[in-house]
Amino acid sequence: MLSIGTISGRNNFICTLFHGKWPNIFILWYDEPKSPEDMAAYFRKHPLLFNIICWMIYAQFVYVYNLPKISYVDYGHILFLCFLYSIIFYCNFFLLKFIESRKINLVTALLLIIATFFILAALGYVFIYGILPLFGVKIYYEHVPFNLGLYLRNILSPYIKYGSYAIILYFVLKRFADLAYKRRMEKAHYEIEREKFEYEQAFLRAQVNPHFLHNSLNFIYTEALKLSKSLADSIYLLSMMMRYSLDNAVKGKQLVPVHKELEYLDIYLEINRRRFGKGKSILVEFEGDRYLHSIPPLSFITLVENAFKYGDLSDPMFPLQIKIVINRDKIYFYSSNKRKASATLDTSGNHIGLKNIERRLKGAFEKKARLIRTEDEEIYTVELFIDFSIDTKEIP
Structure with missing residues (x-):
């Protein structure tokens, strides 16, 4: 049974999973819950808690589904198995992220997956037959001799099952990430186009023809040469700044080479050095x-x-x-x-x-x-x- 409610007098969510007299209770502190969006934002900040709750819910459903066939003693066994399954799941999930991020070829990827299987099998053996018995916990039959082939087959089945779940989830999340990235790019493109339009409108309102402006500055530069080379050079630098601004910012270019931006910055600083000495x-x-x-x-x-x-x-x-x-x-x-x-x-x-x-x-x-x-x-x-x-x- 699953129930969700609030504790009186406190702003908490309480998620209770139980069957009969054996409840598993998880209390999630969450200030002022107002909407599913709030819960989603909370779980994005606490992914570990979200994953733990998901696996506990899964364990509960497995328990309820198998209830007619098992006793209460087996409930801890189910929780333990779900813990092992979660390890298989996350190992495959993050292994897939690693393979894609490093652009590893198919053969190497398969070798990594196989190696992961044997590593997990070895760790599982140490944990089940070595560590748990130290605490008096045995989830195997003592009178049955250990069979390596049978043990590996028992590990292989959940490895394939939960590894497949991990692969499916990975590509589903990747698809959503790609769609979200595409939406962000479309929104950013829209904003840039809108700003470009505003720049163009501002330029049109100014009613300045860039060719007229450049020609006028060139004329003033030529006349200034007759009076002062320093003055003419300053006018030339100003014309270079105006040309860069008009050609790149006003016309709405999204990106420019860094060296062009640095040249513009050098000109700006030089003009101010000349201006203020x-x-x-x-x-x-x-x-x-x-x-x-x-x-x-x-x-x-x-x-x-x-x-x-x-x-x-x-x-x-x-x-x-x-x-x-x-x-x-x-x-x-x-x-x-x-x-x-x-x-x-x-x-x-x-x-x-x-x-x-x-x-x-x-x-x-x-x-x-x-x-x-x-x-x-x-x-x-x-x-x-x-x-x-x-x-x-x-x-x-």
Whole structure:
């Protein structure tokens, strides 16, 4: 019999499985249960508890199904067998995950499955004939001599049965994981397309023709050369920034090569050096290969712009520190600066703010990307991690 209810005066679920006078009671603490979604979220956080309850329910059904044929003494035997079956089940389940993640060929996979069978059989023998008798528990007939062939046949049947269950569950979960991943990608694509449309509309409202803008800047650059090479170079750098922004951000490109983003960042920093001279303290450190990977456009520059906008970069004891590390497995960006008095962060999310960057990083990389902001009264730090070794379609 299965009953689910609440304990009076407390926000608990109680799941009671019993037959006759031998109850098996599991009390699951759960604050304010309101819906099946709440329960699902709880069990996602406590998968071990969920699996234990499932196996105990399964053991109860096995017990009830075999009730006409067994005595109460056999109930502990059933629980013990279900424990062994669960070991077979999880060994095969995680073995299959290992085989697929390492892309192991079929022959090697079969050898691993066979090896797992014999390892489990050996461990089962030690446990049944060696450990349990030490506690006075014997689940075999003492007067019957041990027969290795019979023992292996008795192990093989549940191994095939529960191994098949594990394989079926694995591919069912994999199918659901693939569908969930596809939905997330479709949602992310929709968000990117929506933002692209908003950028295009904003650009149209500005009524600026990019060709006219480029031609005008080129004309101003040519005229400035007659007066000052330094001024002309600054105009040229500005035109390069405008071209990058228009070609990548406004036109809605989802990803750009990292080296292009770094070139844009270099230009931005150079313009600010020319603008402020020695009035701003900036330290930049780069490690790795800049020609690896792609990221959403204006990712780095948005993080640095916030430092210029809200940071106090005039103190040489607290310079703006920028560190970028790029290798085959990751992209790491670090920025730290002294805060201005009573400075507030850009959290509006308008245009290309920090929240926008978080959304675009999530849309492009899902769990691979993390943006971490830390601050105190003096220092503001932002770190961007993109870990390409993470499998976003991993089965839970």
